[in-house]
Amino acid sequence: MRRRLIMLTRKELKLNAKEQLRNNWGVAIGVIITLSLIGALIGYIFRGYQDVTSILTVESVVIAIVTAPLNLGVAILFLNIANKREAKYGDLFSGFNKILKVVGITILVDIIVFIGFILFIIPGIILSFRYSQVYYILAENPDIGIVECLKESGKIMKGRKWDYFVLSLSFILWYILMIFTFGIAGLYVIPYYQATITNFYLQIKE
Template identity: 45%
Template sequence: MINRAELKRHARNQLKGRWGIAIGAIIAVFLIQMLFNFITRIFEDNNNALAIVLAIISMIVSTVMSIGMCRFSLNYAYEDRDPEFADIFSGFRVILKAIGLFFLLGIIILIGTILLIIPGIIFSYMFSQSYYILADDNSKSVIQCLKESAGMMKGYKFKYFVLLLSFLGWIILGIITLGIGLLWVVPYMNVTTASFYLTVKNNYYQSNSWLNE
C-alpha cells in the first residue's frame, strides 16, 4: 500500500536536522553539471569533434551523478543509515553499469515513443526504479535492474505519477523564488521518491520471497 502523505512525512522526518548536507549536495551536483555544460559550449563552435566528446563526457558525468544522488537519497530514506556527502560520487564505482543502464533505458523509451507516445511514457515509469536499484545494490546487472524495476512497478506506475505530480506546486514555488526554493524542494522530492522505492521494493520481495533464498 502506497500512502503519499506517509512517504512525504517520512522524508521530512529523515531530513529534519540534516538539511544542510542535503542542500550542499544539490548545489555541488548542480555546479559540476553546469561546469561541464559551460566547457562544452565554449568548444561547440570552434571544434565540433571536441564538442561532441565533451558532450558525451558531460552526459556520462550527469548519469553517474544521478546514480550517486539516488544513493545519497536512499541513505536518508533508510532509517538505519546516515547520508554522507561522498555518496553523490558513489556512481563512479559502477560507471560502466550506469552508462549501460542510461543507454538501454533511452533506447527502450525511444522505441516506445516512436511506436506511440503512450508506450514511451509507460516504459519510463515501468523502469523508473532502475537507478535506485543499481544505487542500492551495485552488484546487480543492468538487466537485473530493469527486470526488477518492471516487477516492482506493477500496479504502482500511476501511483508514482500522482506522487511526482503532487510536487508540482512546490516546484513552481521554487521557480518563482528564482530557484532558491528548489534547494529545499529537490531534496524533499528525492527522499520521498527514495522512500517510494523502498516501499515497492519491500512489496516486491514479499510477493516474490523466493528471490531472497
C-alpha cells in the same frame, strides 16, 4: 492467498521524508548545489559548439559518463537518509565505483525510452516510469546485471506507474515555486521530492 501490500498514502510518504531530512538538510542541500554547478559547467563547456549534431552526440556521451554515476550517488545518499544510516557528502560520488555498469544501464534505458517516444509519446512516458527505479535497485544490489536491473525495475513498478505519476505530480506547485524563485526554492524542494520518491521505492520493492 497472497497478502496485499498496504501502501502508505502520499501524505505519509511526504511526512516520512520531512522527518528523515530533519538532521540531513546540510548534506542534502550541499549535494543539490554541487549537482547544479556540475550541470552549469557542462552547459558552459558545450555552449560554443555550433554543429547541433556534434553537440547532441558529444554532450550526450559526456552527460551519460558524468551524470549517471552521480544519479546513482544520489540514490545511495537518499537510501542512507531513508534507512537512518549515516549520510555523507561523499555518497554523491560513490556511484563512480560502478561507472561502467551505471553508464550501461543509463544508456540502455535512454535508448528504450527514446524508441518509445518515437513510436508515440505515451509509450515513452510509460517506459520512463517503468525503469525509474534502476538507480535504487543498483544502489542496493551492486552486483546485479544490467538487464536484470531493468527487469527488476519493471517488476516492482508493475501496477505502480500511476501511483508514481500522481506522487510526482503532487509536487507541481513546488516546482512552480522554483520557477518564481529562480531555482532557489529547489534547495528545499528537490531534497524533499527525492526523499519522498526514495520512500516510495522502499515501499514497492517489498
